[in-house]
Amino acid sequence: xxxxxxxxxxxxxxxxxxxxxxxxxxxxxxxxxxxxxxxxxxxxxxxxxxxxxxxxxxxxxxxxxxxxxxxxxxxxxxxxxxxxxxxxxxxxxxxxxxxxxxxxxxxxxxxxxxxxxxxxxxxxxxxxxxxxxxxxxxxxxxxxxxxxxxxxxxxxxxxxxxxxxxxxxxxxxxxxxxxxxxxxxxxxxxxxxxxxxxxxxxxxxxxxxxxxxxxxxxxxxxxxxxxxxxxxxxxxxxxxxxxxxxxxxxxxxxxxxxxxxxxxxxxxxxxxxxxxxxxxxxxxxxxxxxxxxxxxxxxxxxxxxxxxxxxxxxxxxxxxxxxxxxxxxxxxxxxxxxxxxxxxxxxxxxxxxxxxxxxxxxxxxxxxxxxxxxxxxxxxxxxxxxxxxxxxxxxxxxxxxxxxxxxxxxxxxxxxxxxxxxxxxxxxxxxxxxxxxxxxxxxxxxxxxxx
Ligand SMILES: Cc1ncc(COP(=O)(O)O)c(C=O)c1O
Numbered sequence: 001x002x003x004x005x006x007x008x009x010x011x012x013x014x015x016x017x018x019x020x021x022x023x024x025x026x027x028x029x030x031x032x033x034x035x036x037x038x039x040x041x042x043x044x045x046x047x048x049x050x051x052x053x054x055x056x057x058x059x060x061x062x063x064x065x066x067x068x069x070x071x072x073x074x075x076x077x078x079x080x081x082x083x084x085x086x087x088x089x090x091x092x093x094x095x096x097x098x099x100x101x102x103x104x105x106x107x108x109x110x111x112x113x114x115x116x117x118x119x120x121x122x123x124x125x126x127x128x129x130x131x132x133x134x135x136x137x138x139x140x141x142x143x144x145x146x147x148x149x150x151x152x153x154x155x156x157x158x159x160x161x162x163x164x165x166x167x168x169x170x171x172x173x174x175x176x177x178x179x180x181x182x183x184x185x186x187x188x189x190x191x192x193x194x195x196x197x198x199x200x201x202x203x204x205x206x207x208x209x210x211x212x213x214x215x216x217x218x219x220x221x222x223x224x225x226x227x228x229x230x231x232x233x234x235x236x237x238x239x240x241x242x243x244x245x246x247x248x249x250x251x252x253x254x255x256x257x258x259x260x261x262x263x264x265x266x267x268x269x270x271x272x273x274x275x276x277x278x279x280x281x282x283x284x285x286x287x288x289x290x291x292x293x294x295x296x297x298x299x300x301x302x303x304x305x306x307x308x309x310x311x312x313x314x315x316x317x318x319x320x321x322x323x324x325x326x327x328x329x330x331x332x333x334x335x336x337x338x339x340x341x342x343x344x345x346x347x348x349x350x351x352x353x354x355x356x357x358x359x360x361x362x363x364x365x366x367x368x369x370x371x372x373x374x375x376x377x378x379x380x381x382x383x384x385x386x387x388x389x390x391x392x393x394x395x396x397x398x399x400x401x402x403x404x405x406x407x408x409x410x411x412x413x414x415x416x417x418x419x420x421x422x423x424x425x426x427x428x429x430x431x432x433x434x435x436x437x438x439x440x441x442x443x444x445x446x447x448x449x450x451x
Pocket of ligand 1 (some may be wrong): 083137138139140141143166167168169221225226254255256257280281289290
């Protein structure tokens, strides 16, 4: 009987999804043509796997304020915020002016330029655990440098990451296929990884104890981003801080996404200071950016005046567009007050969306912190990646297509990163669209997801 009911609900969801996809295809001929063309030069028509979703992704041609437009001329409220790099929206005048000034003075100057020291100073004064910083071109490079530095300075080989963590293209972990596996991508840097369990200190402590003296670093996001927008409990982070201090491992916070969640990132908000921090995304003002920084005694190893200096070079590490736009963004646009305002809006939106799901009695959970929101069609509480493994991807796909139809642009995987241009009215519109979706599909969603 239960099996028959599940089959029936899948049919309902299958049917609704097939109809939504067919409307999507009919309504987006120019995006389809762009995708078909893109497939001629790039596998799957994309150079960022994360932006692909079936039947094909919308081709985005323009952005302004909090809106983006696709190739077929549809306007969307942008809730994706380019996976959190697009914090500033699309036409911030301060950032534009800074980029134009940098452009006018010439690119690829081949020397220290007038922006990078100021950006470094701004980063160090904003994030309390960063005493010295180095820039890279991406968060992936930043996390590589932080982890490789930890291995170099401790002389130890192993690295703990949380199950299902994402620290960049070459530090990608998913649900382990078999016990003992790390769920890592075959493309990962071949370091020896061991897995912790977010918010499960006894399980994590047991792994730490087993690998004790050979662990160079414990790497954790204070709020897991790609892993589902799952906040780490302060107690869990403090336990990691205490353990690493006691055992000579370095604690690395990956704040590529979470640095936006409070004026001084999550390290500032919680008062828990890692040894090293990884940065990325929005801090480049919308241009390619990454960085790593932390304790002065560790970072000083990169000082080229030292005989034992570690070398970290990269042609574009100080590219003037990023340095100039990043400086304007960090010091003049995303001020501490602005950070508090945007994240409070995100908290109110998450609460409103969860209230809609509760009122409709549909098992949809909206997780996260501040301006980062994850969406999980699952029954029960969501505190760690394992709580999300049973989520209904079909329900999520249907939600995604329904939101696109209603003019709201977000990630297929159930993710939103608010930008500073979004208003309370935009939040009310998304909440209303979500309510309409939940009401319309409630029975099928309840049956498919369980409750
Ligand atoms: C937590 C985290 N670390 C690292 C990265 C990698 O950054 P990038 O995409 O700039 O390489 C990301 C990107 O999504 C991220 O979310």
